[in-house]
Amino acid sequence: xxxxxxxxGQMGNGIAHVFAQSGHxxxxxxLAQAGLDKGLATIGKNLDRQVAKGTITEEQKVATLGNxxxxxxxxxxxxxxxxxxxxxxxxxxxxLKIFRxxxxxxxxxxxxxxxxxxxxxxxxxxxxxxxxxxxxxxFMNPVPVxxxxxxxxxxxxxxxxxxxxxxxxxxxxxxxxxxxxYAGFVANxxxxxxxxxxxxxxxxxxxxxxxxxxxxxxxxxxxxxPLQLADFIxxxxxxxxxxxxxxxxGEAKYAPCPLLVQMVTAGKxxxxxxxxxxxxxxxxxxxxxxxGLKR
Numbered sequence: 001x002x003x004x005x006x007x008x009g010q011m012g013n014g015i016a017h018v019f020a021q022s023g024h025x026x027x028x029x030x031l032a033q034a035g036l037d038k039g040l041a042t043i044g045k046n047l048d049r050q051v052a053k054g055t056i057t058e059e060q061k062v063a064t065l066g067n068x069x070x071x072x073x074x075x076x077x078x079x080x081x082x083x084x085x086x087x088x089x090x091x092x093x094x095x096l097k098i099f100r101x102x103x104x105x106x107x108x109x110x111x112x113x114x115x116x117x118x119x120x121x122x123x124x125x126x127x128x129x130x131x132x133x134x135x136x137x138x139f140m141n142p143v144p145v146x147x148x149x150x151x152x153x154x155x156x157x158x159x160x161x162x163x164x165x166x167x168x169x170x171x172x173x174x175x176x177x178x179x180x181x182y183a184g185f186v187a188n189x190x191x192x193x194x195x196x197x198x199x200x201x202x203x204x205x206x207x208x209x210x211x212x213x214x215x216x217x218x219x220x221x222x223x224x225x226p227l228q229l230a231d232f233i234x235x236x237x238x239x240x241x242x243x244x245x246x247x248x249x250g251e252a253k254y255a256p257c258p259l260l261v262q263m264v265t266a267g268k269x270x271x272x273x274x275x276x277x278x279x280x281x282x283x284x285x286x287x288x289x290x291x292g293l294k295r
Contacts, residue, residue: 001024001082001083001168002024002025002026002027002080002081002082002083003016003019003024003025003026003027003081003082003083003084003085004026004027004029004077004078004081004083004084004085004106005019005026005027005028005029005084005085005087006029006030006074006084006085006086006087006088006098006102007029007030007086007087007088007089008028008029008030008035008036008038008039008040008070009030009035009039009087009089010042010141010142011087011115011139011141011143012028012030012039012085012087012088012115013028013039013040013042013043014046014139014141014142014143014144015085015087015115015139015143016028016039016043016068017043017046017047017064017143017144018139018143018144018172018173018174019067019172020043020064020065020067020068021047021056021060021064021067021144021172022171022172022173023063023067024067024172025067025069026067026068026069027068027069027070027071027077027078027081028040028068028069028070028071029070029071029072029073029074029077029078030070030072031072032072033070033072036070036072040065040068040070043064043065043068044065046142046144047061047064047065048061050144074098074101074102074105075101075105078102078105078106078107078110079105079106079107080107081106081107081110082107082109082110082111083110083111083113083165083168084102084106084110084111084112084113085113085114085115085137086098086099086102086112086113086114086115086116087115090116090117090118090119090237090240090241091240092119092123095114095116095119095124096123096124096127099112099114099124099125099127099128099134100127100128102128103127103128103129103130108130109133110133111133111134111135111161111164111165112128112130112133112134112135113134113135113136113137113165114134114135114136114137115136115137115138115139116136116138117138117184117185117187117188117237117241118183118184118185118188118192118240118241118244118245119244120154120181120183120248121134121135121136121152121153121154121157121181122154122155122156122181124154125154125155125156125157131154131155131156131157132156132157132158132161133157133158133161134154134156134157135151135152135153135154135157135161135162135165136150136151136152136153136154136181136185137149137150137151137152137165137169138150138151138152138185138187139174140187141232141233147173147174147175148174148175148177148187149169149174149175149176149177150176150177150179150185150186150187151165151166151169151176151177151178151179152178152179152180152181152185153178153179153180153181154181155181162178166178182248182249183244183245183247183248183249184241184244184245184248184249188241188245189245192238192241192242192245193242193245193253193254194226195226195227195229195230195233195238196238196242196254196256196257196260198212198216198225198226198227198230199227199230199257199259199260200257200259202227202259202277202293203257203258203259208289208293208294209227209277209278209289209290209293209294210287210289212225212226212227213225213226213227213228227276227277227278228277228278228287230270230276230277231270231271231276231277231278231280232270232271233270234269234270234271234272235260235263235264235268235269235270235276236264236269238256238260239256239260239261239264242254242255242256242260243256263276268290275290276290277289277290277293278290279291
């Protein structure tokens with residue numbers, strides 16, 4: 001099956017990587033050539049890491065890269081797709097526009113999937129004339145490593161489309177889990193309030209950044225503390241998801257912590273900006289608490 005992936009960022013290039021590695025022809029689409037170049041470079045580095053670890057051969061790396069083509073034009077990039085996976089920024093208006101464009105340009109039988117981590121599949125599907133063919137494919141980050149794909153059925157998503165996506169996810173080495181379309185689905189309905197509560201715990205002075213993360217790592221056996229994980233996800237993404245939960249579920253417990261709002265307003269977005277709850281320096285793996293958050 002020909003696959004098109006919209007967005008060459010962190011999630012998009014990972015999704016393109018796993019499909020291409022499984023032998024699917026992939027068209028990676030982004031508005032800017034610079035974004036495509038950066039995405040391909042990331043795929044190349046990740047494949048090199050796999051070769052070094054012995055999980056793939058050099059020949060498999062070359063074949064994977066050979067399966068990927070790029071385009072800055074959505075219409076031409078999806079014209080032969082059997083499945084399109086949208087992996088753009090977590091913004092409702094942007095996704096609705098993309099899906100209107102996909103509906104107008106993708107083949108009639110093409111499945112339109114979104115990698116959204118929280119936005120309603122039903123709402124996105126309503127922007128198209130093919131709601132039965134719209135579904136959520138929520139990959140986990142980093143995509144080449146994480147096994148889970150949360151498969152989200154919208155109100156009108158057909159059983160046949162759900163089965164195709166589940167089977168395809170399994171075929172590329174992932175573990176698909178089908179869930180229903182309510183705010184945050186399952187993964188972020190549980191994860192994001194935990195992260196938000198960790199930020200609230202810091203905001204109220206109950207514990208410091210390192211203390212909160214250490215307690216969750218050693219006490220709850222989490223591989224990464226919730227504040228470090230928030231930095232990895234992106235604080236702007238965390239805030240966007242909390243706002244979707246708050247709006248969609250209408251409960252005060254989903255209101256984003258004021259500290260999270262303030263940090264995003266200040267441009268402290270985590271790894272992507274170089275500073276969030278920790279400071280990130282190129283070439284260093286040391287966790288250094290951000291100066292403004294030290295007790």
